[in-house]
Amino acid sequence: MVSDTDKTQAEMATDRIRTLILNGTYRPGQPLRQEALSAHLHVSRTPLRHALQSLAEEGLVEAVGFKGARVAEPDPGIVRDLFEMRLLLEPLALKSALPHQTKLDFAKAEMALDAADAEGDPSKLSELNWEFHHALYHPSSRQTLMKTIEQLNRASAFAETIARSIVVRSEKSAAEHRELLQACRNADEDGAIASLTKHLQLAYHDIQNKEH
Amino acid sequence: MVSDTDKTQAEMATDRIRTLILNGTYRPGQPLRQEALSAHLHVSRTPLRHALQSLAEEGLVEAVGFKGARVAEPDPGIVRDLFEMRLLLEPLALKSALPHQTKLDFAKAEMALDAADAEGDPSKLSELNWEFHHALYHPSSRQTLMKTIEQLNRASAFAETIARSIVVRSEKSAAEHRELLQACRNADEDGAIASLTKHLQLAYHDIQNKEH
DNA sequence: GATTTCGTAATTGGATACAATTATGGTTTC
DNA sequence: GAAACCATAATTGTATCCAATTACGAAATC
Numbered sequence: 001m002v003s004d005t006d007k008t009q010a011e012m013a014t015d016r017i018r019t020l021i022l023n024g025t026y027r028p029g030q031p032l033r034q035e036a037l038s039a040h041l042h043v044s045r046t047p048l049r050h051a052l053q054s055l056a057e058e059g060l061v062e063a064v065g066f067k068g069a070r071v072a073e074p075d076p077g078i079v080r081d082l083f084e085m086r087l088l089l090e091p092l093a094l095k096s097a098l099p100h101q102t103k104l105d106f107a108k109a110e111m112a113l114d115a116a117d118a119e120g121d122p123s124k125l126s127e128l129n130w131e132f133h134h135a136l137y138h139p140s141s142r143q144t145l146m147k148t149i150e151q152l153n154r155a156s157a158f159a160e161t162i163a164r165s166i167v168v169r170s171e172k173s174a175a176e177h178r179e180l181l182q183a184c185r186n187a188d189e190d191g192a193i194a195s196l197t198k199h200l201q202l203a204y205h206d207i208q209n210k211e212h
Numbered sequence: 213m214v215s216d217t218d219k220t221q222a223e224m225a226t227d228r229i230r231t232l233i234l235n236g237t238y239r240p241g242q243p244l245r246q247e248a249l250s251a252h253l254h255v256s257r258t259p260l261r262h263a264l265q266s267l268a269e270e271g272l273v274e275a276v277g278f279k280g281a282r283v284a285e286p287d288p289g290i291v292r293d294l295f296e297m298r299l300l301l302e303p304l305a306l307k308s309a310l311p312h313q314t315k316l317d318f319a320k321a322e323m324a325l326d327a328a329d330a331e332g333d334p335s336k337l338s339e340l341n342w343e344f345h346h347a348l349y350h351p352s353s354r355q356t357l358m359k360t361i362e363q364l365n366r367a368s369a370f371a372e373t374i375a376r377s378i379v380v381r382s383e384k385s386a387a388e389h390r391e392l393l394q395a396c397r398n399a400d401e402d403g404a405i406a407s408l409t410k411h412l413q414l415a416y417h418d419i420q421n422k423e424h
Numbered sequence: 425g426a427t428t429t430c431g432t433a434a435t436t437g438g439a440t441a442c443a444a445t446t447a448t449g450g451t452t453t454c
Numbered sequence: 455g456a457a458a459c460c461a462t463a464a465t466t467g468t469a470t471c472c473a474a475t476t477a478c479g480a481a482a483t484c
Contacts, residue, residue, distance in 0.1 A: 006475095008277050008437065034466070044439045046258070049467085050265060057269040065220050066445050066466055081356035088300040144293035144367070148360065155356070218445095220467065246436070256469045261437085278436055278475050 010047035014054045017041075021060050021071055022161050023123050028073040032061065059155050074159050079211065082156050083204035089149050090133070090200065091193045096140035098189055106185055109135035113177050122167045126157035132177055136184060165210040169203060176202065222259035226266045229253075233272050233283055234373050235335050240285040244273065271367050286371050291423065294368050295416035301361050302345070302412065303405045308352035310401055321347035321393050329386060334379045338369035344389055348396060375422040381415060388414065 017037070020026050038048045052069045055061040063069040112131035119125055130153050137146060160166050176199040183192035229249070232238050250260045264281045267273040275281040324343035331337055342365050349358060372378050388411040395404035 006277070010437080011277070033464095035464095045466090046438050046440090049262070050437095053262060053265055054269070057266070065218070065223070068446095068466070075355045077354055078356045081354050081360075084304065085301060085357065085360060088304070089297060092296065092300070142289055142293050143287045144290045145297065148293075148297060148364070152360070222467080245434095247434095257436090258468055258470090262467095280436070280476095 008047070009043050010050035010054070013041055013043050013048055013051035017051055017055060018058075018060060019123065021055070022126065022158065024161065024164075026071050028071050028162060030071045032069045032071065034068075059151075060158055072158075074162055078155070079159050079163075079204070079207055082152055082159065083200060086149070086152050086156070087197060087200050087204075089145065089152070090137070091196055093137040093140050093142065093145055093149055094184075094192060094196055095189065096142055096145075097137050098184065098187065098192060100139035100141070101136065101184055102139065105135050105139055106181065109181050109184075113174065113181070116170070117174060122170075123161070125166055125170060126154075126160070129173070130154070130157070132181075136180070160207055163207050163210040165207040168210070169206050172202065172206075173199070220259065221255050222262035222266070225253050225255050225260055225263035229263055229267060230270075230272060231335065233267070234338065234370065236373065238283050240283050240374060242283045244281045244283065246280075271363075272370055284370075286374055290367070291371050291375075291416070291419055294364055294371065295412060298361070298364050298368070299409060299412050299416075301357065301364070302349070303408055305349040305352050305354065305357055305361055306396075306404060306408055307401065308354055308357075309349050310396065310399065310404060312351035312353070313348065313396055314351065317347050317351055318393065318397055321396075325386065325389055325393070328382070334382075335373070337378055337382060338366075338372070341385070342366070342369070344393075348392070372419055375419050380422070381418050384414065384418075385411070 017026075017032075026032065032052065034045045034048055034052070038045045041048065052061055052063060056063045056069065060072055061069050062072045109132050112128050112135060116125055116128040116132070119128060130150070133153065134146075134150070137149065140146070157166075160169075176195070180192060180195040180199060183195050229238075229244075238244070244264060246257045246260055246264070250257045253260065264273055264275060268275045268281065272284055273281050274284045321344050324340050324347060328337055328340040328344070331340060342362070345365065346358075346362070349361065352358070369378075388407070392404060392407040392411060395407050
């Protein structure tokens with residue numbers, strides 16, 4: 001039986017707090033007091049502390065011993081670092097995945113794109129964006145590489161939320177995604193990698209302008 | 213006043229367990245029961261669970277809800293993934309750092325090398341190895357890039373421990389490190405990057421052979 | 425004899441109470 | 455009046471107890 005019930009309270013709290021941070025409800029630098037949060041989320045402080053720790057190692061929260069936790073303030077060069085890394089790692093993942101991609105993978109990727117087109121809530125676009133990229137990279141079966149890329153993507157989503165660059169990019173991004181998907185379907189390695197690279201560079205460019 | 217006392221019990225437990233895993237005392241797949249561990253380390257289960265969670269997000273421990281935690285078993289392709297990523301990211305860090313490296317940085321790097329030469333315990337070589345690389349990359353001031361590279365290095369140390377490849381490489385590694393340091397001192401960008409790349413490729417090669 | 429079922433033990437997750445640390449405000453001292 | 459100091463409050467970390475889940479094994483059923 002698979003339901004929401006098998007999720008632990010700490011995990012549910014993690015998801016809820018993450019959403020609140022990515023929503024912009026909790027802004028960078030804002031303190032996250034354990035008692036207040038636990039009261040608000042109706043969980044005890046014990047699972048709440050686990051949630052804060054998870055988010056800390058995710059990079060969304062900064063916690064210092066005995067001093068408390070607060071929403072992380074992205075360091076100045078984070079966007080540059082993330083995109084330079086993604087530009088190096090994601091083409092590698094895509095290249096490794098291409099020979100193993102199946103129709104099912106393409107279908108999953110397309111579903112994510114369709115869902116993104118229909119989605120109104122900007123804070124959920126990040127997740128669908130990752131679903132798309134994940135569908136295309138995953139056939140590489142390179143777990144460790146995938147885990148790192150996922151971390152970088154989630155951190156990018158956070159940075160983009162801060163810069164409020166997601167909404168603006170959604171239409172452009174959609175077109176770039178379709179182009180990449182088509183190249184994969186054609187088994188066009190050079191085209192796919194070129195498309196992915198261009199996609200990342202454009203996103204990088206846009207978010208940098210937003211940050212001014 | 214800065215002492216060990218300001219470290220929280222959870223952090224101390226994290227360090228101790230990490231050492232035990234990197235020591236080989238706790239082998240991959242071995243279950244880590246909370247009560248047994250807390251009794252052994254003389255801490256309550258509460259900070260112990262935080263420690264296990266930290267190690268889990270570090271990649272040294274695999275934890276499944278309600279099922280318990282065990283020492284992680286490195287996935288089959290982890291070595292390839294780690295070294296391919298490091299070969300892409302570390303040259304970037306080194307290149308960014310080179311113009312900002314100072315005599316102090318070189319001194320720190322050299323201290324790590326000297327300490328490694330004098331160190332008898334193989335399980336401590338990993339940390340000194342990272343200290344050396346950190347000293348050379350850190351002047352780049354690129355926090356996010358550094359954090360990712362540190363993760364990859366710690367994961368590599370874990371994989372090397374499993375493969376028992378550290379001891380064998382220590383002398384070769386020392387020579388390669390000295391060569392890299394000299395190139396940095398000469399502000400020889402091409403030489404430094406070539407040296408780093410060669411160093412990583414040789415380490416990759418050796419650990420692969422050890423894994424057979 | 426193999427498989428299912430159910431009850432008990434072992435183990436993990438969560439809530440509460442307590443201890444340790446840090447922040448705050450007022451008082452004193454120069 | 456500013457700075458140092460102390461007491462108190464606010465907050466985090468830890469220990470202990472309880473609840474929820476899973477693992478194990480014996481009995482029952484086919």
